[in-house]
Amino acid sequence: MISAQTPPLLHVEHIEKYYGSPGALTKALDDVSFTVQAGEFISIMGASGSGKTTLLNCISTIDTVSAGHILLDGQEITTIGGEEIAAFRRDCLGFVFQDFNLLDTLTLEENIALPLTIGGILPEEIDRRVHEIAEKLDISDTLQKFPTQVSGGQKQRCAFARAVVCDPKLIMADEPTGALDSHASRVLLEVMSTYNQEMGATILMVTHDAFCASFAGRILFLKDGRIFNEIYKGEKSRSTFYHEILDVLSLLGGDAPC
Amino acid sequence: MLRKLSLRNAKRQFSEYALFFVTLACAVAFMYAFNALLFSDIVKALPEMEILPYLIITASALIILIMGWMIGYMIHYMLKRRSREFGIYLMSGIPNRKLATLLFYENCLIGLIAFGLGLVFGMLFSQILEAVLLNLFGLPYTLHFGFSVSAAGLTFLYFTVMMLSSISRDRKWIRRVQLRELLYYDRRNEKAVVSGGKAACLLFGLSVLAGCGGCLFLALQPIGDGYDVLCGTVLLLLFLFGFFKSVPAYLCARFGNSPAWKYKKHRLVPLRGFIAKINSTSTVMGVLSILFMLAFTFLGIGSMIGLMVTKNVESGAFDVMILHSGEMGDFSRFDSLLRQEYAADGHHYGIYTNGETDFRIVREQTVIEAGREPSLLFAEFEYDTCMAQSDYLTLRELLGYEHLELEPSLCYVHCVPTMAEGVRTLIEGQSGLECGGYAFADDGVFTEVFGQVNEYGNGYGYILVVPDSAVKEMKLVYSVYAAVTEKPLNTAELEQLTSLCENTVSLDRGIAKSNFDGAPTLFYGDWDFLSGKWMDKAGYGYLYAMLICLIYLALVLEMTGAAILATQVLGDWQEKQRQERILRQLGMDARMMSGLRHRQLAQLFLFPLIPALIISGSFLLICDQKMLFGFFEFPPAADIVLIGQSFAVTLLLFSLLYGVYYAAARISFPLSPSG
Ligand SMILES: Nc1ncnc2c1ncn2[C@@H]1O[C@H](COP(=O)(O)OP(=O)(O)OP(=O)(O)O)[C@@H](O)[C@H]1O
Ligand SMILES: [Mg+2]
Numbered sequence: 001m002i003s004a005q006t007p008p009l010l011h012v013e014h015i016e017k018y019y020g021s022p023g024a025l026t027k028a029l030d031d032v033s034f035t036v037q038a039g040e041f042i043s044i045m046g047a048s049g050s051g052k053t054t055l056l057n058c059i060s061t062i063d064t065v066s067a068g069h070i071l072l073d074g075q076e077i078t079t080i081g082g083e084e085i086a087a088f089r090r091d092c093l094g095f096v097f098q099d100f101n102l103l104d105t106l107t108l109e110e111n112i113a114l115p116l117t118i119g120g121i122l123p124e125e126i127d128r129r130v131h132e133i134a135e136k137l138d139i140s141d142t143l144q145k146f147p148t149q150v151s152g153g154q155k156q157r158c159a160f161a162r163a164v165v166c167d168p169k170l171i172m173a174d175e176p177t178g179a180l181d182s183h184a185s186r187v188l189l190e191v192m193s194t195y196n197q198e199m200g201a202t203i204l205m206v207t208h209d210a211f212c213a214s215f216a217g218r219i220l221f222l223k224d225g226r227i228f229n230e231i232y233k234g235e236k237s238r239s240t241f242y243h244e245i246l247d248v249l250s251l252l253g254g255d256a257p258c
Numbered sequence: 259m260l261r262k263l264s265l266r267n268a269k270r271q272f273s274e275y276a277l278f279f280v281t282l283a284c285a286v287a288f289m290y291a292f293n294a295l296l297f298s299d300i301v302k303a304l305p306e307m308e309i310l311p312y313l314i315i316t317a318s319a320l321i322i323l324i325m326g327w328m329i330g331y332m333i334h335y336m337l338k339r340r341s342r343e344f345g346i347y348l349m350s351g352i353p354n355r356k357l358a359t360l361l362f363y364e365n366c367l368i369g370l371i372a373f374g375l376g377l378v379f380g381m382l383f384s385q386i387l388e389a390v391l392l393n394l395f396g397l398p399y400t401l402h403f404g405f406s407v408s409a410a411g412l413t414f415l416y417f418t419v420m421m422l423s424s425i426s427r428d429r430k431w432i433r434r435v436q437l438r439e440l441l442y443y444d445r446r447n448e449k450a451v452v453s454g455g456k457a458a459c460l461l462f463g464l465s466v467l468a469g470c471g472g473c474l475f476l477a478l479q480p481i482g483d484g485y486d487v488l489c490g491t492v493l494l495l496l497f498l499f500g501f502f503k504s505v506p507a508y509l510c511a512r513f514g515n516s517p518a519w520k521y522k523k524h525r526l527v528p529l530r531g532f533i534a535k536i537n538s539t540s541t542v543m544g545v546l547s548i549l550f551m552l553a554f555t556f557l558g559i560g561s562m563i564g565l566m567v568t569k570n571v572e573s574g575a576f577d578v579m580i581l582h583s584g585e586m587g588d589f590s591r592f593d594s595l596l597r598q599e600y601a602a603d604g605h606h607y608g609i610y611t612n613g614e615t616d617f618r619i620v621r622e623q624t625v626i627e628a629g630r631e632p633s634l635l636f637a638e639f640e641y642d643t644c645m646a647q648s649d650y651l652t653l654r655e656l657l658g659y660e661h662l663e664l665e666p667s668l669c670y671v672h673c674v675p676t677m678a679e680g681v682r683t684l685i686e687g688q689s690g691l692e693c694g695g696y697a698f699a700d701d702g703v704f705t706e707v708f709g710q711v712n713e714y715g716n717g718y719g720y721i722l723v724v725p726d727s728a729v730k731e732m733k734l735v736y737s738v739y740a741a742v743t744e745k746p747l748n749t750a751e752l753e754q755l756t757s758l759c760e761n762t763v764s765l766d767r768g769i770a771k772s773n774f775d776g777a778p779t780l781f782y783g784d785w786d787f788l789s790g791k792w793m794d795k796a797g798y799g800y801l802y803a804m805l806i807c808l809i810y811l812a813l814v815l816e817m818t819g820a821a822i823l824a825t826q827v828l829g830d831w832q833e834k835q836r837q838e839r840i841l842r843q844l845g846m847d848a849r850m851m852s853g854l855r856h857r858q859l860a861q862l863f864l865f866p867l868i869p870a871l872i873i874s875g876s877f878l879l880i881c882d883q884k885m886l887f888g889f890f891e892f893p894p895a896a897d898i899v900l901i902g903q904s905f906a907v908t909l910l911l912f913s914l915l916y917g918v919y920y921a922a923a924r925i926s927f928p929l930s931p932s933g
Contacts, residue, residue: 060843062843083847083848083849086842086845086846086847086848087845087847088845089842089843089844089845090844090845090846091845093845095843095844101836101839101840101843102840103527103530103837103840104534105527105530105531105533105534106526106527106530107514110520110526110530113517113521113526114526114527114841114844115844115845116521117521117522117524117526118524118841118844118845118846118850119845121521123517123518123519123520123521123522124517124518126517126521127517127521162844
C-alpha cells in the first residue's frame with residue numbers, strides 16, 4: 001500500500017515548539033520528525049500534555065512552530081502568511097474537532113456546504129457535492145435538521161463530511177470520538193476508515209483511546225513532546241493491533257504515569 | 259464577605275455592564291436636565307411657558323414606564339447570561355436568599371454610581387438645554403453652574419422607582435430559581451431552530467398586507483372623521499405583531515430551501531444568523547420597533563414645529579411693526595426710541611383700500627387650491643389692500659431688496675409666492691383691470707418676503723402697489739410703522755417697548771373682537787399695536803414647550819431602544835467568536851470575516867428600524883400635513899418641500915444618536931484572537 005518511491009505527502013522535520021516567556025519555557029514539542037504518505041491513516045497517541053494537540057495545530061497552521069520545517073506536498077507551510085493561509089486551509093486541509101464545531105444556526109446540510117461557499121463554488125455544484133458526501137457517510141436523512149436536533153454521532157459525521165467535502169490533501173482530527181459514546185465512536189471510525197480506504201484520503205487523528213487508534217494503519221506515540229515509539233498495523237487484525245497498542249501504552253504509562 | 263464579593267463582581271463585570279451603565283447614566287442625565295427646567299427661575303421668566311412643567315411631568319411618567327421596562331429587561335438579560343456563575347455559587351453552598359442579596363447590592367452599587375455620574379453629566383446637559391432654550395427666545399445665556407437640589411431629588415425619586423421595581427422582580431426570580439435551570443441555561447438554544455411552515459408564511463403575507471393597508475389608511479384617509487387613523491393604527495399594530503413573529507419562518511421558507519440563492523455570495527452565515535436571532539428575539543424586536551417608531555414620530559413632530567415657527571418668523575420680514583387702526587398714527591416716539599436703543603431704521607406708511615375684491619378672490623382660491631379652508635375674514639381684509647409706490651420702494655430699500663424702477667402711472671402687486679400664479683392669471687386674463695383708475699403693469703408681480711403670511715402685515719397675502727396719487731382717493735385701513743433693527747429683539751426688550759411707549763399693547767393674534775359692523779378684527783380702542791417678527795415668535799412659547807418635551811421623549815425612547823439592541827448584539831459575542839473561529843479554520847480570510855461581521859451588525863441594527871421608519875413616516879406625513887394646514891394659510895414653500903425638510907432634519911437627528919450606539923456596538927465587539 002505504501003510505496004517507497006513516491007515522495008511523502010507530509011514531511012515534518014525537526015520541529016520544536018515552546019510556550020511561555022523566555023524565563024519560564026514549556027517545551028511542548030521537542031525535535032519531532034516523521035513523514036506521512038498519501039493515503040495513510042495515522043493515529044497519534046500519548047499521555048495528556050504530551051503535545052498531541054500542539055503537533056496537530058502546528059501542522060494545521062492554527063499554531064506556528066518555534067523551529068523546524070513542515071512540508072505538505074512539497075510546500076513549506078511554516079512560512080505561509082497572511083491572506084494565503086486562509087486559502088491554504090480551505091483548499092488543502094480538513095479538520096474534525098472533539099466538540100464538533102458546527103454552527104448551530106445552520107442545518108447539517110448547510111454546515112457541510114459552508115467551506116464550499118467560502119471557496120466560491122457554484123451553488124448547483126455545492127448542492128451536488130453535499131448530497132454525494134452525505135450519501136456516503138449515511139447522514140442523508142438528517143440533512144435538513146439543525147445540530148441541536150441530532151445526536152453527537154450524527155453531528156460528528158457531519159463535521160467529518162464538512163472536513164472532506166473540499167477534497168483536502170490532509171484530514172486532521174483531534175480526539176473526534178472524545179464526546180461520543182462507544183457505539184457512535186465505532187460508527188464514526190468505521191466511516192473514517194472506509195473513507196480512507198475507498199477514497200484514498202490521508203487522515204491524521206489524535207486520540208487517547210486504544211480502541212480508536214486500532215482503526216489506523218500506523219500509530220505515533222508522543223511523550224513529553226518527543227516521538228517515543230511508532231507501530232504499524234501491517235496485515236495484522238484489528239484486535240491483535242489493539243493489544244499491541246495496549247502493550248506500548250503500558251510501557252509508556254509505566255515510564256510516565258499521567 | 260458577600261459585600262466584598264458583590265463589589266468585586268461589579269468591578270469584574272464592568273466591561274459587560276458598560277453599556278447598561280452608560281445608558282443608565284444617560285437616562286439620569288436627561289431626567290435631571292429636564293427636571294431642572296421645572297425648577298429653573300430662568301424658565302419661569304420666559305413667556306407662555308406655564309404649560310412646560312405639566313408637559314415635562316407627563317413625559318417623565320411615560321419615561322419612567324419605558325425606562326423601567328428597559329432596565330428590567332437589561333438586568334434580567336445580564337443575569338441570565340451569568341446563570342452558570344450563579345449555578346456555581348449555589349453549588350458551593352451559598353443559599354438562594356443570600357445570592358439574591360448579593361445581586362441586590364451589586365445592582366444598587368451600579369445604580370448609585372450611574373446616578374452620580376449621570377448627575378454630573380446632567381448638570382452639563384441642563385446648561386446646554388437652557389442655552390438652547392434661551393437662544394430660542396433670543397435671550398443672552400451666561401454660563402453658571404447651578405445645582406438644583408429639587409431637580410436632583412425628583413430625579414432620584416424617579417430613578418429609585420425604576421431601579422427598585424426591576425431589581426425586585428429579579429430578586430424574586432433568583433430566590434426561586436432551580437440549580438438545574440441555572441447550570442443548563444445556555445443549553446436551551448433549541449430556539450435557534452426555525453422551519454418555514456406554511457402557516458408562518460401565511461401570517462407573514464397577512465401582516466404585510468395589514469402593514470400596507472395601515473399605511474394607505476393613514477395616507478389616503480378614505481373614510482374621514484378620524485376613523486382612518488384608528489383603522490390605520492390598528493392595522494399597523496397587527497402588522498408589527500405578525501411581522502416579527504413570522505419573518506424568520508418566512509425567510510427560512512423563501513431562502514433557506516433555495517441552494518441557488520443561499521450558497522451564493524457568502525449569504526449563508528449572515529442569513530442563518532439573522533433568522534436565528536430574530537426568531538429568538540421576535541418580541542423584543544417588535545417592542546424595539548414600536549420604541550423607534552414613537553421616537554421617530556415625536557422627533558418628526560418636534561422638528562416640524564420648529565420648522566414652522568422658524569419659517570413663520572422669517573416670513574415676518576420686519577423686526578418691529580406698529581399698527582394703528584383707521585387713521586395715520588403718530589409713531590415718532592417709537593421711531594426715536596428704536597433708533598436710539600436698537601439702531602433701527604424705520605418708515606411709516608398707510609395701508610389703503612379701494613373697496614374692490616378682485617384679488618381677495620384670488621387669495622381665497624389659492625388657499626382652497628392648497629387644500630385648506632379659508633379662515634375667518636378679518637374686517638380689514640374684506641377688500642383689496644393697497645400701498646403707495648413711494649412707501650413700497652422705501653420699504654424695499656429698508657429690507658435690502660433690489661431696487662425697482664416702477665412706472666409712476668401703473669399698479670403692481672406684491673404677494674406671497676403661492677399667490678403669484680393666480681395674480682398673474684388675473685391680470686393677464688381680465689382686460690381693463692385697474693385700481694384707482696390706473697392699469698396694472700405686465701410682469702409686475704413681486705414675491706419677496708414681505709410680512710404677508712399672517713394677517714395685519716403689509717396686507718394679507720398680497721398688497722397692491724399703486725401710484726402715490728391714487729391712494730389719496732382711498733380709504734385708510736390702518737397705518738404701519740415698520741422697522742428693521744440691528745439685532746433680534748427678545749421678549750424683555752419687546753415688553754420694554756410696550757411699557758416705555760405709552761398707549762401701546764402687543765398685537766394678540768389669538769383674540770378677535772367685533773367692530774361696529776360685527777366683522778371680526780384684532781384692533782380695539784385707540785391703541786398702537788406692537789407686532790413684527792419677534793412679537794410673533796414670543797407668542798409661540800407654548801409650541802417651544804411642546805417641542806422640548808417631544809425631543810426629550812424621543813431622545814429617551816431612542817436611547818432605550820438602541821441600548822437594548824446593542825445589548826443584544828454584544829450579548830452573544832462569545833457565540834460570535836466561536837463562529838469566527840470555526841470560519842477561520844474553514845479557511846475564511848480576514849477581509850471576508852470583517853465583511854461578515856459588519857453585515858451581521860448592520861442587519862441587526864437596521865431590521866427593527868425599517869418597519870418603524872415606514873410606519874412613523876406615514877404617520878408623520880399626515881401629521882405634518884395637518885399641522886401645516888392649521889398653521890399656514892400660505893405656506894412659505896410648497897407643503898411637500900417643508901415636510902421633506904422636516905423629514906431630513908428628523909432623519910439626521912435620529913441617525914446621530916443611533917449612530918452613536920451603532921459605533922459603540924462595533925467598537926466594543928471584541929475581536930476574536932486571530933491565528
Ligand atoms: N497556549 C499554551 N500556552 C502555554 N502552554 C501550552 C499551551 N498549549 C499547550 N501548552 C502546553 O504544552 C504542552 C502540550 O500541550 P498539548 O495541548 O499539546 O497536550 P495534549 O497532548 O493535546 O494533551 P491532552 O491529551 O490533554 O489534550 C502541555 O504541557 C501544555 O501545558
Ligand atoms: Mg489535546
